[in-house]
Amino acid sequence: MDTSQYLEIFIEESKEHLQSLNETLLVLENSPDDVDMINSVFRVAHTLKGMAGTMGFKRMNSLTHNMENVLSEIRTGNIHITPELLDILFQCLDALEQYVEEITNTGAEGEEAYEGIIEQLNEILKNGGTAGKAAPAAAAAPAAAAPKAEEKPKAAASLNEYEQNIVQKANESGMLAFAIRVKIDEKSMLKAARAYIVYKTLEDMGEIIKTEPSVQDIEEEKFDHEFFVYIVTEHDKEALVKEISGISEVAEVEANLIETSAQAEPAKEEAAAPAAAPAPAKEEKAAEKPAAGKPAAGKPAAAPAAPAAKAEGNAAKPKTNTTVRVDVERLDSLMNLVSELIIAKNGLETVSKGMGQSANEQIEYLERITTNLHESVMKVRMVPVERVFNRFPRLIRDLSRNLNKKMELDMSGEETEIDRTVIDEIGDPLVHLIRNSADHGLESTEVRLARGKDEVGHVYLDAYQDGNNVVIEVSDDGNGIDVEKVRRKAVEKGAITEEEAAVMQDNDVIGLLFRPSFSTAEKISDVSGRGVGLDVVKTKIESLGGDIEVKTELTKGSKFIIRLPLTLAIIQGLMVEIAHEKYAIPLSTIQTIEDVDISEIKYVHNEEVIHLRNNVIPVYHLEKALGIVRTEEHPRQKLTVVIVNRGEKLLALAVDNLIGQQEVVIKNLGQYLKEVKNIAGATILGNGEVALILDVNSLF
Numbered sequence: 001m002d003t004s005q006y007l008e009i010f011i012e013e014s015k016e017h018l019q020s021l022n023e024t025l026l027v028l029e030n031s032p033d034d035v036d037m038i039n040s041v042f043r044v045a046h047t048l049k050g051m052a053g054t055m056g057f058k059r060m061n062s063l064t065h066n067m068e069n070v071l072s073e074i075r076t077g078n079i080h081i082t083p084e085l086l087d088i089l090f091q092c093l094d095a096l097e098q099y100v101e102e103i104t105n106t107g108a109e110g111e112e113a114y115e116g117i118i119e120q121l122n123e124i125l126k127n128g129g130t131a132g133k134a135a136p137a138a139a140a141a142p143a144a145a146a147p148k149a150e151e152k153p154k155a156a157a158s159l160n161e162y163e164q165n166i167v168q169k170a171n172e173s174g175m176l177a178f179a180i181r182v183k184i185d186e187k188s189m190l191k192a193a194r195a196y197i198v199y200k201t202l203e204d205m206g207e208i209i210k211t212e213p214s215v216q217d218i219e220e221e222k223f224d225h226e227f228f229v230y231i232v233t234e235h236d237k238e239a240l241v242k243e244i245s246g247i248s249e250v251a252e253v254e255a256n257l258i259e260t261s262a263q264a265e266p267a268k269e270e271a272a273a274p275a276a277a278p279a280p281a282k283e284e285k286a287a288e289k290p291a292a293g294k295p296a297a298g299k300p301a302a303a304p305a306a307p308a309a310k311a312e313g314n315a316a317k318p319k320t321n322t323t324v325r326v327d328v329e330r331l332d333s334l335m336n337l338v339s340e341l342i343i344a345k346n347g348l349e350t351v352s353k354g355m356g357q358s359a360n361e362q363i364e365y366l367e368r369i370t371t372n373l374h375e376s377v378m379k380v381r382m383v384p385v386e387r388v389f390n391r392f393p394r395l396i397r398d399l400s401r402n403l404n405k406k407m408e409l410d411m412s413g414e415e416t417e418i419d420r421t422v423i424d425e426i427g428d429p430l431v432h433l434i435r436n437s438a439d440h441g442l443e444s445t446e447v448r449l450a451r452g453k454d455e456v457g458h459v460y461l462d463a464y465q466d467g468n469n470v471v472i473e474v475s476d477d478g479n480g481i482d483v484e485k486v487r488r489k490a491v492e493k494g495a496i497t498e499e500e501a502a503v504m505q506d507n508d509v510i511g512l513l514f515r516p517s518f519s520t521a522e523k524i525s526d527v528s529g530r531g532v533g534l535d536v537v538k539t540k541i542e543s544l545g546g547d548i549e550v551k552t553e554l555t556k557g558s559k560f561i562i563r564l565p566l567t568l569a570i571i572q573g574l575m576v577e578i579a580h581e582k583y584a585i586p587l588s589t590i591q592t593i594e595d596v597d598i599s600e601i602k603y604v605h606n607e608e609v610i611h612l613r614n615n616v617i618p619v620y621h622l623e624k625a626l627g628i629v630r631t632e633e634h635p636r637q638k639l640t641v642v643i644v645n646r647g648e649k650l651l652a653l654a655v656d657n658l659i660g661q662q663e664v665v666i667k668n669l670g671q672y673l674k675e676v677k678n679i680a681g682a683t684i685l686g687n688g689e690v691a692l693i694l695d696v697n698s699l700f
Contacts, residue, residue: 007107010055014100017044017051019390021093025086026393032081041089042071048096053248054190056197057109060099066121067092073125083401088120090394159230159258163209167258170232176257177209178237182244183226183252192221194249199229201243206233225251230258330379337373374570374663378419381567385463385472386414388427392434396459399438406456407442409434413463418470419567422544426472426564429537433474433560434459436534441478441558451555453477468566468588469546475559481552483509510550514538545586545680547697549647561647571666573683573693574642575659579628582691584664584683585653589644589696593658596639610641610652617643619652620699625678646700653699666693 021044028037049064067089073079095114102110159167167177180202184194195218202208209230213223233240237255244253389411396409418426442448442457449455460475483506490496490512496504516535541548546564565571565588573584574593594612601608601619608619619641622628641652666681680695 180229181254185249185251188249206231334376382417411461416463437476441476472562477557480554573664576655577657584693591643617650617652
């Protein structure tokens with residue numbers, strides 16, 4: 001069976017529920033008696049339990065079941081919320097996120113049972129005076145009815161010659177073949193979903209030969225609570241029966257060896273074993289139905305029908321495809337533009353036959369349509385940064401407790417949108433910066449009060465769009481960066497000489513913080529101070545085509561400013577020519593283009609500079625950076641320069657000729673050329689030529 005479509009639903013909805021759980025727990029910490037919040041946490045845990053049970057993820061189901069036990073006691077008032085209890089609930093949240101991450105990557109929940117967390121939950125129940133309710137899952141549920149010993153699956157003899165040959169070959173290699181009859185509880189509202197879990201479980205234990213009824217009929221629930229699975233496996237009958245019996249809402253299981261003409265032993269020696277005691281979720285099946293069918297959140301919990309058969313049998317489970325939920329209006333707009341594109345294409349075909357309008361008019365029309373199409377596709381790919389920001393209130397909460405500092409997180413611009421490829425990569429760098437602000441930036445309560453500050457420190461996280469870039473700022477109202485301390489540390493560590501330190505500008509000194517293994521922390525903590533982090537942040541952001549700068553004021557605070565491109569796929573570029581080769585400069589980095597008289601070029605510290613609008617700007621000859629050797633050199637009276645910026649820094653790039661602006665599709669350089677300096681990628685021009693795209697940030 002192809003499980004990916006159901007895993008996608010499960011993963012997407014699980015992430016939504018976990019995010020809701022995270023936000024609700026944070027609210028509950030400040031309002032521990034809020035009945036609505038308590039009920040909301042309980043409903044989310046209950047829904048997750050039902051979803052995990054439906055998908056057959058037993059460990060995840062067990063953890064949420066134990067969470068639900070504690071939350072139930074909180075609802076009744078037998079247990080009161082404390083910071084320590086919330087710590088454990090947050091640990092449960094982390095464990096559930098790990099389960100979902102593992103399921104996303106491998107299709108399975110992994111082997112970690114988080115027994116320590118479950119023990120803590122049970123201890124809470126015990127200390128709360130409700131030990132009798134500590135493990136309701138262990139209560140004996142009605143045992144699945146054992147089939148009569150003389151019974152065999154009624155379809156046991158229905159294998160064709162080819163299928164019987166598979167059984168015979170398996171037996172010759174020491175494997176066993178079973179016909180397994182499974183009956184789903186008649187009260188089950190999720191017949192096909194339970195059948196899917198049975199199929200998936202057996203698929204992991206061997207090779208399924210066939211099912212009766214067919215997989216398609218099972219998928220469409222065209223069976224009367226009973227179906228048959230024929231399997232070749234190394235496991236014995238008891239193991240198969242025990243595994244299937246542990247699935248929620250399985251009423252009966254019967255397994256019999258399959259006979260072939262080459263087998264001497266009669267199958268009747270294999271009596272059906274009684275179904276093993278069902279999994280904890282079975283006892284709770286009445287409560288699970290609302291969760292699986294109508295979750296409190298109003299969103300359908302993943303309740304998959306049985307999917308189509310998998311031809312590869314025991315083939316490795318692929319990763320699930322990533323999905324993006326988009327507005328229907330955006331998709332309709334995209335479809336309309338595609339239709340217009342087809343019309344334009346047909347128009348060009350007409351022109352090529354000497355009919356209709358001129359080619360230029362049709363090409364202009366086609367260009368307008370493709371531009372609109374690009375913008376619409378971009379909108380489909382865009383997701384709000386809120387998706388990343390939502391994890392940080394919890395991070396600040398944990399840091400506040402670990403560092404024993406009072407702090408708050410203030411966020412703005414969560415609705416700002418950015419390409420999903422970028423947003424998937426930006427989370428870790430932001431975590432580094434927020435941890436640095438909390439640990440190094442914010443002072444202790446005593447120091448803040450002595451400086452006349454509020455005892456509660458503030459970390460600010462802001463996002464906004466600036467042209468073709470998204471800007472994310474992480475700032476704090478803490479101590480700021482002591483530039484002189486950084487300067488001294490750099491000399492002590494041998495990063496710079498004393499002579500260099502004496503003439504180095506403050507901004508350049510702060511830039512030393514982004515060097516590997518450089519830290520000014522007096523002591524190493526679990527939070528930061530090991531000299532790893534800021535260099536990783538810089539590397540990651542630059543790999544995304546962005547840049548980072550720092551503004552700081554001693555005793556007032558620091559601000560880290562990250563600029564990222566809206567997309568990594570298509571950009572507007574300025575095509576230029578250097579030594580007869582074409583290059584693209586990202587338009588978002590360009591401030592202006594100037595023609596400068598050679599006589600206006602001056603020298604400062606043996607470096608060429610120009611004076612432009614009260615700015616002294618270094619001149620950069622790209623042929624030197626790119627290793628280009630000119631075959632001929634003609635004296636020039638004027639120099640064409642493209643003024644580019646990275647933050648507040650400016651650079652004048654000298655070029656031979658300007659070709660013009662055009663839309664550039666970014667292609668990577670492949671495995672062997674990905675580390676080429678000063679080059680961000682390549683693009684294919686309309687005439688088939690390849691042009692390199694300059695990495696402007698690396699030139700500074």
